[in-house]
Amino acid sequence: MQITNYIDRNKQKFLAQLKELLRYQSVSAQESHRADVRACARCLVGHLQELGAEAELVETKGHPIVRARIGKSGGRRIIIYGHYDVQPVEPLNAWESVPFEPVERDGYLYARGATDDKGQLFAHIKAVETLVKSGAGLENEILFLLEGEEECGGRSLEEYIKANKNELGSYAVIVSDSTLYGEGGAIGYGLRGTVGWEVIIKGPARDLHSGSFGGAVANPAIVLANIIAKCIDENGNVLVPGFYDDVNAIEKWEEENLERLEFNETGLREKAGVKKLLGSEKVHPLVKMWARPTFEVNGIYGGYMGQGGKTIIPSFAGAKFSARIVPSQQPKKMADLILEHIRRVCPDNVEMEVIGPGWSEPVLFDTGHEVFKAAERALEAGFGKKPVYIREGGSIPVVSTFWKELGCPVLLMGFGEDTDGAHSPNERFKVDHFYKAIKTSAVLLSSI
Numbered sequence: 001m002q003i004t005n006y007i008d009r010n011k012q013k014f015l016a017q018l019k020e021l022l023r024y025q026s027v028s029a030q031e032s033h034r035a036d037v038r039a040c041a042r043c044l045v046g047h048l049q050e051l052g053a054e055a056e057l058v059e060t061k062g063h064p065i066v067r068a069r070i071g072k073s074g075g076r077r078i079i080i081y082g083h084y085d086v087q088p089v090e091p092l093n094a095w096e097s098v099p100f101e102p103v104e105r106d107g108y109l110y111a112r113g114a115t116d117d118k119g120q121l122f123a124h125i126k127a128v129e130t131l132v133k134s135g136a137g138l139e140n141e142i143l144f145l146l147e148g149e150e151e152c153g154g155r156s157l158e159e160y161i162k163a164n165k166n167e168l169g170s171y172a173v174i175v176s177d178s179t180l181y182g183e184g185g186a187i188g189y190g191l192r193g194t195v196g197w198e199v200i201i202k203g204p205a206r207d208l209h210s211g212s213f214g215g216a217v218a219n220p221a222i223v224l225a226n227i228i229a230k231c232i233d234e235n236g237n238v239l240v241p242g243f244y245d246d247v248n249a250i251e252k253w254e255e256e257n258l259e260r261l262e263f264n265e266t267g268l269r270e271k272a273g274v275k276k277l278l279g280s281e282k283v284h285p286l287v288k289m290w291a292r293p294t295f296e297v298n299g300i301y302g303g304y305m306g307q308g309g310k311t312i313i314p315s316f317a318g319a320k321f322s323a324r325i326v327p328s329q330q331p332k333k334m335a336d337l338i339l340e341h342i343r344r345v346c347p348d349n350v351e352m353e354v355i356g357p358g359w360s361e362p363v364l365f366d367t368g369h370e371v372f373k374a375a376e377r378a379l380e381a382g383f384g385k386k387p388v389y390i391r392e393g394g395s396i397p398v399v400s401t402f403w404k405e406l407g408c409p410v411l412l413m414g415f416g417e418d419t420d421g422a423h424s425p426n427e428r429f430k431v432d433h434f435y436k437a438i439k440t441s442a443v444l445l446s447s448i
Helices: 002-009 011-022 031-050 114-134 156-163 220-229 252-260 265-272 285-290 331-345 370-383 397-406 431-447
Strands: 054-058 065-071 077-083 103-105 108-110 141-147 172-175 186-191 193-202 294-302 316-325 351-360 388-392 410-412 428-430
Touching: 002 011, 002 114, 002 431, 011 031, 011 108, 011 114, 011 431, 031 054, 031 065, 031 114, 031 141, 065 156, 077 114, 077 397, 108 114, 108 431, 114 141, 114 428, 114 431, 141 156, 156 397, 172 397, 186 370, 186 410, 193 220, 193 331, 220 294, 220 316, 220 331, 252 388, 285 388, 316 331, 331 351, 370 410, 370 431, 397 410, 428 431
Parallel strands: 077 141, 077 172, 172 410, 186 388
Antiparallel strands: 054 065, 065 141, 103 108, 108 428, 193 316, 193 351, 294 316
16 A cells, blocks of 8 residues: 555656656767766666665766665565667657657657666666655665666676676566566566678679670679578578477467467557468467567668669678577577578679677576566556566567576566557657556565
8 A cells, every 4th residue: 555655646756757867868879879878877876876775887888887776685686677778769750759858648658768668667766766765665685787788789788797697696687678468467488589690792893784794793682682582481481401490389388378368460460560470370470479480681782772773783782680589599509500501502603791690599487486476466466457478579688698697587577568669759658557567566576
């Protein structure tokens, strides 16, 4: 009761403070916003110090880490992770309101970073405030680790965790940088990993007249297209030998869990804006997105792209690729398999340059751990509905770092919606979910 009453009395204050946080233009990938990223970090330190936390900026080669400790040092240590940096806002003309000036509309708060991840991490800070100031009390030690490089691929937090893993040993890590499932809460227990690389096919020393040289000189764009066609077919089946060898079927309880999720295929098609889903209809779409590996072309470039025609053989063509891998697959092994195949199918009348690969590891957690049971109770208290268990098709690289280096479970407990537009124009966060997230976190932190 103390928790609910305190949140109800302070809703407008909490929302105003979130709006203040969202005004910081903390775009980590753009050098012009370096000062804004630091200012945002300092704002968070200020909020945490007001609660009595030992809060500081940990300097790195890149953007600073916000580290803050509060609670009883003799209790269980819970790490709360989040990131205060945000994606670039371009294209600006696609926004209905100014990206860094939060606007309330139809029950949502619109701004860059609203759901990814300022709104979600700030809910945890306000949960700690609720426990400290309502009289409910904070029996455990809470350690905030908030990074400023998640959206630019920085490694500072990863390096910090590895260098300080003995000191950071914890009971559990809480990560809120994802989504709910419908209107009820969801507990994530698995993430796919990624392998990413770029291929550049180099042909003639310069662009050539297609009439003078066509038929005698290999066209790098066509070579690249043929390579791609030898990697994946029109149904999404990956043709790389050994690609599926280490993929495990989902467990029986996961099959049963899919029925609880009340999945709507029509809704997925509408969200994606497609007429038909890819691949075999015998495989559940959620299994395809959560528990099966993928091979994707993220972008293709080369040749003439201007107005009108230009009859040339381009001197080069390139593509950026990524593969999503599942927990039973090893990133390095998969990278080696894929690149070996690409090199094998590339003809000898062109040269090929490979940039990368880079990767992040997949994870899968044991949902029998008591922190997951505590999360069930907390989400039901916050959202009024028993939560479901889900895997997620995306990747959060720091999750595997926490898991491998600290040896403790990582609780993936998101509060956004999959329609919130993270990374897109008109990003938003449901105001009611912000308040429910605060209550959920407060209940969880008081019951672990």
